[in-house]
Amino acid sequence: xxxxxxxxxxxxxxxxxxxxxxxxxxxPLMVFVVIGLATGVTLWATGQQTALAITAFLVVGVVIVTTxxxxxxxxxxxxxxxxxxxxxxxVATLAVxxxxxxxxxxLMLTGGEALEAxxxxxxxxxxxxxxxxxxxxxxxxxxVTGDVQRIPVDEVxxxxxxLVRSSEVLPVDGTLLSEHASIDExxxxxxxxxxxxxAGDSLLSGTVNGTESLTMRAEKVASESNxxxxxxxxxxxxxxRAPMVRLADRYAVPFTILALLIAGVAWYVSGDPVRFAEVLxxxxxxxxxxxxxxxxxxxxxxxxxxxxIIKDGGALEVLARVRSAAFDKTGTLTQGKAxxxxxxxxxxSARETLQLAAxxxxxxxxxxxxxxxxxxxxxxxxxxxxxHADEVATNGVHAVFSDGTQVRVxxxxxxxxxxxHITRPALAAGETAVYVAVGNELxxxxxxxxxxxxxxxxxxxxxxAAGVEEIAMVTGDVAPTAESIxxxxxxxxxxxxxxxxxxxxxxxxxxxxxxxxxxxxxxxAPVLAAANVGIAMAGRGATVASExxxxxxxxxxxxxxxxxxYVSRRTVTIALQSIWLGIIISVGLMLVAAFGYLPAVVGALxxxxxxxxxxxxxxxxLSIHRxxxxxxxxxxxxxAEAFAQPTRQ
Numbered sequence: 273x274x275x276x277x278x279x280x281x282x283x284x285x286x287x288x289x290x291x292x293x294x295x296x297x298x299x300p301l302m303v304f305v306v307i308g309l310a311t312g313v314t315l316w317a318t319g320q321q322t323a324l325a326i327t328a329f330l331v332v333g334v335v336i337v338t339t340x341x342x343x344x345x346x347x348x349x350x351x352x353x354x355x356x357x358x359x360x361x362x363v364a365t366l367a368v369x370x371x372x373x374x375x376x377x378x379l380m381l382t383g384g385e386a387l388e389a390x391x392x393x394x395x396x397x398x399x400x401x402x403x404x405x406x407x408x409x410x411x412x413x414x415x416v417t418g419d420v421q422r423i424p425v426d427e428v429x430x431x432x433x434x435l436v437r438s439s440e441v442l443p444v445d446g447t448l449l450s451e452h453a454s455i456d457e458x459x460x461x462x463x464x465x466x467x468x469x470x471a472g473d474s475l476l477s478g479t480v481n482g483t484e485s486l487t488m489r490a491e492k493v494a495s496e497s498n499x500x501x502x503x504x505x506x507x508x509x510x511x512x513r514a515p516m517v518r519l520a521d522r523y524a525v526p527f528t529i530l531a532l533l534i535a536g537v538a539w540y541v542s543g544d545p546v547r548f549a550e551v552l553x554x555x556x557x558x559x560x561x562x563x564x565x566x567x568x569x570x571x572x573x574x575x576x577x578x579x580x581i582i583k584d585g586g587a588l589e590v591l592a593r594v595r596s597a598a599f600d601k602t603g604t605l606t607q608g609k610a611x612x613x614x615x616x617x618x619x620x621s622a623r624e625t626l627q628l629a630a631x632x633x634x635x636x637x638x639x640x641x642x643x644x645x646x647x648x649x650x651x652x653x654x655x656x657x658x659x660h661a662d663e664v665a666t667n668g669v670h671a672v673f674s675d676g677t678q679v680r681v682x683x684x685x686x687x688x689x690x691x692x693h694i695t696r697p698a699l700a701a702g703e704t705a706v707y708v709a710v711g712n713e714l715x716x717x718x719x720x721x722x723x724x725x726x727x728x729x730x731x732x733x734x735x736x737a738a739g740v741e742e743i744a745m746v747t748g749d750v751a752p753t754a755e756s757i758x759x760x761x762x763x764x765x766x767x768x769x770x771x772x773x774x775x776x777x778x779x780x781x782x783x784x785x786x787x788x789x790x791x792x793x794x795x796x797a798p799v800l801a802a803a804n805v806g807i808a809m810a811g812r813g814a815t816v817a818s819e820x821x822x823x824x825x826x827x828x829x830x831x832x833x834x835x836x837x838y839v840s841r842r843t844v845t846i847a848l849q850s851i852w853l854g855i856i857i858s859v860g861l862m863l864v865a866a867f868g869y870l871p872a873v874v875g876a877l878x879x880x881x882x883x884x885x886x887x888x889x890x891x892x893x894l895s896i897h898r899x900x901x902x903x904x905x906x907x908x909x910x911x912a913e914a915f916a917q918p919t920r921q
Contacts, residue, residue, distance in 0.1 A: 301334070301335070301338060301382050302379075302382040304331065304334070305331055305335060305375070305378045305379045305382050306379060308327055308328075308330070308331030308332075308375055308378070309331070309372075309375040309376065309378075309379050311327050312324055312327050312328055312331070312371060312372055312375045313372060313375075315327060316371070316372050324371050324372075325369070325371060327371075327375075328366060328371035328372075328374050328375055329366060331375060331378060332362050332365070332366060332371075332374045332375060332377075332378045333366075335362065335378040335381060335382060336359055336362050336363065339355050339358065339359055339381065340359055342355065343355045343356060343359060355381075356524070356528055357524075357527070357528045357531055357532075357552070357555055358377065358381050360532070360552060361377055361549070361552035361553055361555065362374050362377050362378060362381075364535075364548055364549040364552050365377065365549050365552075365553065365872060367545070367549070368545050368546045368548070368549045368872075370546065370549050370550075370553075370872040370873070372872075372873050372876075373549070373553050373872035373873045373875070373876045376553075376873065376876035376877065376879075376880070377553060377876055377879075380876065380879060380880055380883065406478070406499060406500075407425050407441040407442070407443040407444075407477060407478065407494075407499065408424070408425055409422055409423065409424060409425055409443070410422075410423055410424075410425050410427075410428050410432075410434050410443035410444070411423075411434060411435040411436070411437070412427075412428065412432050412433070412434055412435075413432075413433040413434065413435055413487065415433065420435050425443045425444065425494040426493075426494050426495070428443060428444050428490050428493060428494055429490065429493065430490055430491060430492065430493060431489065431490060432489070432490045433449065433487055433488070433489055433490075434446065434487065434488050434489075434490055435485060435486075435487055436481045436485065436486050436487075436488060437481065437485045438481060438482065438483050438484060438485060439480060439481060439482075439483075440480070440481050441477075441478060441479070441480055441481075442455070442475055442476065442477050442478065442479050442480070442481065442488070443477060443494065443497075444477045444490045444491075444492055444493065444494050444497045445474070445475065445476055445477050445490075445491050445492040445496075445497040445498050446474075446475050446477075446488040446489050446490045446491045446492075447472060447473070447474060447475065447488060447489045447491055448469050448470070448471055448472065448473050448474075448475055448486065448487075448488055449471060449486075449487040449488055449489055450471060450485075450486040450487050450488075451470070451471050452468065452469065452470055452471070453468070453469045453475075453481065453482065453484070453486040454466045454467070454468055454469075454481075454482035454483070454484070455467050455468075455469060455475065455479045455480065455481060455482060456479060456480040456481075456482065457476065457479045466482055474491070475488055476497075476498045476499070477492075477494070477497040477498050477499040477500070478497075478498060478499025523851065523855065527555075527855065530859070531551065531552060531555035531858075531862060532552075534551050534555075534859075534862050534863065534866050535547070535548045535549075535551035535552050535555070535862075535866070536548065537866070538550075538551050538865070538866035538867075542868065544868075546872070547865070547866065547868060549872055550865040550866075550868075550870060550871065550872045550875055551862050551865045551866050553865070553872045553875040553876050553879065554858060554861035554862055554864075554865055554870065554875040554876075554878060554879050554882075555858055555862055562883060562886055562887055562890070563847060563850035563851050563853075563854060563886040563887070563889065563890045564847045564850075564851065564890070565585075566850075566887055566890035566891060566893075567843055567846045567847035567850060567890035567891075567892075567893045568585040568588060568843060568847065568893070569893075570843065570846075570890065570891055570892070570893030570894040570896075571588055571839055571840065571842070571843025571844075571846075571893040571896065572585070572588065573893075573894055574839050574843070574893060574894060574895070574896040574897035575588075575823075575836050575839050575840075575897070577897040578827075578832060578835050578836065578839065578897050578900060578901075579825060579826045579827035579829070579832060580807075580823055580824070580825050580826070580827075580832050580835070580836040580839075581823065581824045581826060582822070582823045582836070582840075583821075583822055583823060583824075584822070586822075587805050587822035587823055588840045588843060588844075589840070589844060590786050590804050590805040590822070591788070591805055591822075591823070591836060591837055591840035591841075592837075592840040592841045592843070592844040593786050594740060594786050594787070594788045594804075594805065594837060595739070595740060595741055595742070595784040595785060595786060595787075596740065596741065596742040596743070596744075596782045596783065596784060596785065596786075596787045596788070597735055597740050597742070597743045597744075597787070597788040597789075597790070598743075598744045598745070598746050598778070598779050598782060598787065598788070598789045598790070598799075598803070599743070599744070599745050599746070599761075599763070599789075599790045599791075600745075600746065600747055600789075600790065600791035600792060600796050601745055601747035601749055601753075601754055601757055601758075602638075602639055602640070602704075602722060602747065602749060602792075603639045603792040603809065604790055604791055604792050604796075604809050604830065605724060605725060605728045605745065605757055605758075605761050605763075605830065606702070606722040606723060606724055606725060606728075606757060607722060607723055607724075607725055608639040608722065608792065609639075609643075609722070610639065610640055610643045610704070610720040610721060610722035611643055611647075611720060611721055612626075612643055612644060612647040612718055612719070612720055613703065613719050613720065613721045614718075614719040615716055615717070615718050615719070616697050616716055616717040616718075616719065617715075617716045618713070618714040618715055618716045618717070619710065619713040619714055619715050619716070620708075620710060620715040620716055621716075622716060623651075623653065624715070624716075625708050625715045625716030625717075625718065626644070626647060626648050626651065626653060626718065627648060627653045627654070627655060627656065628656070628679050628681075628708055628710060628715060629644050629648075629679075629681045629706065629708045629718055630644050630645045630647070630648035630649075630653065630655055631655040631656050631657075631658055631671065631673070631679070632658065632661060632669045632670075632671035632679050632680075632681045633645055633669060633681055634655070634658065634661075635658065635661035635662075635663060635669055635671065636663050636668075636669045636681075637663070638663075639722075639792075640704070640706055640720055640722075641669075643720060644706065644718060644720075656673050656674070656675075656677075657673065657674040658671050658672070658673055658674070659672050659673060659674045660672045664682070664686065667682050667683055667685070667686040667748075667771075668680060668681050668682015668683055668686045668687075668706075668707075669681045669682060677710060677711070678710070678711055679708065679709065679710055679715075680707075680708070680709040681706060681707070681708050681709075682706065682707065683707065683748065683749075683750065683769065684696055684705075684707050684750060685769060686707075687707040687708075687709045687714060690709055690711070690712045691709050691712055691713060691714050692712075694707065694714050696717075696750070696752075697717055697719065699719065699752055699753055699756070700721075700756075701756045701757075701760065702721050702722060702723045702724065702756065702757065702760075703719055703720065703721050703722075703753065703756075704719075704720055704721075704722060704749055704750070704753040705717050705718065705719050705720070705750065705753070706718045706720065724757055724760045724761060725830050727829060727830050727831035728760075728761045728830055729760065729761050729762050730831065730834075731830050731831045731833055731834045732761050732762045732763060733762060734831075734834035735833070735834055735837070736762075738834070738837055738838070738841075740788075741784055742765070742782060742783070742784070743763050743764075743765065744763065744765035744766070744767060744778075744782065745757070745758045745761075745763050745765070745766045745767065745768075746767045746770055746775045746778050746779065746799070747766075747767070747768055747769075747770060748768075748769060748770055748771070749768060749769070750768060750769060751766070751768040751769065753768075754766050754768035755768070772797075772798045772799065773798075775796075775798070775799040776798050776799050776802045779799050779802055779803050780802055785804060786804035786805060787803050787804050787805075788803060788804070788805050788806070788807065788833075788837075789802075789803035789805075789806045789807070790806075790807045790808075790809065790830075790833055791806070791807075791808060791809070791821075792808060792809035792810065796808070797820040798820070800820045800821045800822075801820040801821075805822045805823070806820065806821040806822050806823070807821055807822070807823045807824070807825060807833055807836070808820075808821035808823070808824045808825065809825050809828075809830065810824050810825065810826060823836060835900050838896075838900060839896050839897065839900070842893070842896045843893045843896065846889070846890060846892050846893045846896075847890065847893075849889060850886050850889040850890045851886075853885065853886060853889055854882060854885075854886045857882050857885065858879075858882060861875060861878060861879070861882075
């Protein structure tokens with residue numbers, strides 16, 4: 273359980289200045305440069321040139337050596353970075369005795385990391401909120417005395433009875449013991465309104481109890497509960513460094529050559545070496561280094577506010593360029609909440625067919641297992657005892673009962689392995705069939721209805737408007753059911769009765785690339801990992817699919833697929849705009865300096881302003897989610913113009 277803090281007890285949110293000071297304590301080199309700059313300015317103002325020179329050579333020299341070491345390591349690994357230009361600029365200022373300018377550049381280089389960290393922390397605040405929301409304690413009810421004991425959430429065991437008070441966070445996944453409860457699931461599933469539950473219903477950790485206390489029985493330990501899975505995904509997202517940071521390095525060589533060319537020409541034409549230093553002072557590359565990671569953290573934060581956890585910046589960049597998409601059917605395009613609507617008997621009665629199937633399906637994690645078991649419970653069928661069972665991914669379950677009876681439950685091809693050819697019943701739109709065999713006979717067919725998600729067709733349409741040229745369904749379900757659902761969703765390419773291996777082969781063969789795969793189940797894990805970028809639907813708890821996906825939708829809403837693609841494209845666009853803004857301003861300042869109108873000290877100060885402009889521009893990515901929510905509220909979907917491709921580089 274997590275106790276709610278009052279405003280007086282809650283920790284204060286650190287402001288920008290406080291965050292900067294906290295960061296500076298962990299950056300002794302930056303503090304050293306700040307002190308050096310303050311000393312240098314004082315010496316310059318009092319006319320103590322010799323002391324100023326000594327101070328500048330000492331402070332700037334340390335920064336040059338420190339930066340050069342990292343630069344050499346990068347060059348040895350074949351990576352040309354923008355630090356080369358900063359080192360040349362600092363050496364040039366010392367050579368022409370522009371000591372204060374050299375100190376300012378040193379501060380800009382070391383302090384730029386602090387600015388980036390503060391901005392990134394601001395951008396990742398939504399991810400941090402998810403981490404901080406994780407339950408830390410639980411209230412366990414003693415089964416003998418009824419006393420309530422506060423324990424760390426890691427000590428909760430399966431079967432423990434837990435008390436959850438009003439407005440407290442549910443510590444683990446469990447089953448409701450109270451007669452009823454009202455739960456706020458907005459932080460986990462994105463559902464804006466409280467959800468009502470009755471005794472026996474499953475509850476998710478990380479959700480918030482309503483106004484009345486409830487009791488629940490723990491069904492999972494904390495480390496295996498729903499919210500723990502989300503927290504792991506968030507931690508991976510926070511810890512990752514966006515490969516998109518390399519985008520700035522794409523400009524490293526041309527930008528360095530251009531800066532050195534302008535500086536060299538200015539020196540040659542004027543005959544004044546100071547002009548060389550003045551140009552390079554405003555050519556320092558901090559805006560290029562800062563803008564991209566800040567924009568990407570902002571984009572990941574916007575996605576998190578839309579209940580999508582993007583694991584790393586590389587996935588965000590690929591999402592922005594997706595040209596083909598593949599969807600699983602059950603639980604992805606459909607609601608995954610099927611109901612048994614008919615049982616077609618064959619060698620066994622409808623009653624026995626349901627009993628046998630429910631007994632075997634107890635050992636399956638497929639979304640159709642639970643409705644079959646639930647149907648048997650509603651009819652109060654006593655399930656035969658199973659001695660051994662194996663689930664064959666995407667095919668079904670093979671169970672051996674205590675009396676030696678062998679039962680298969682699953683796809684028709686799985687059943688035909690032991691029965692030979694079977695007649696398949698006609699199915700209506702949205703219906704699917706689960707086949708049951710006893711020994712080498714078809715016992716019967718269970719028909720379930722799993723309707724299309726309400727947002728599925730609109731999501732497919734939005735992806736097409738975004739420029740996704742090829743959209744396909746890849747599913748293990750039978751062709752008639754798959755084609756019916758695909759038609760409703762607006763998908764024309766259907767690959768039915770696939771295995772995990774054929775799913776991988778189909779997605780790898782899709783063109784044009786990059787390819788997006790969206791799925792939800794264990795059988796989707798291989799294809800999610802094989803696609804250029806995979807999105808897992810995990811609105812009712814993390815699965816193996818979540819572990820192999822590049823992004824996870826924690827809300828039970830497939831339209832988030834189109835939302836996160838829009839967020840990704842806008843983020844990349846903002847990053848590119850911020851980079852180009854820094855380049856254009858820097859080149860403009862270089863040209864002014866080349867004509868002798870920008871002293872080195874003034875240029876160094878102006879470059880700090882360019883840094884701030886780049887950061888402010890990149891932080892626009894924090895507000896991307898607001899437009900998505902605004903459009904959702906108005907009922908007007910984001911059009912093709914909103915999905916405009918980011919500038920290709």
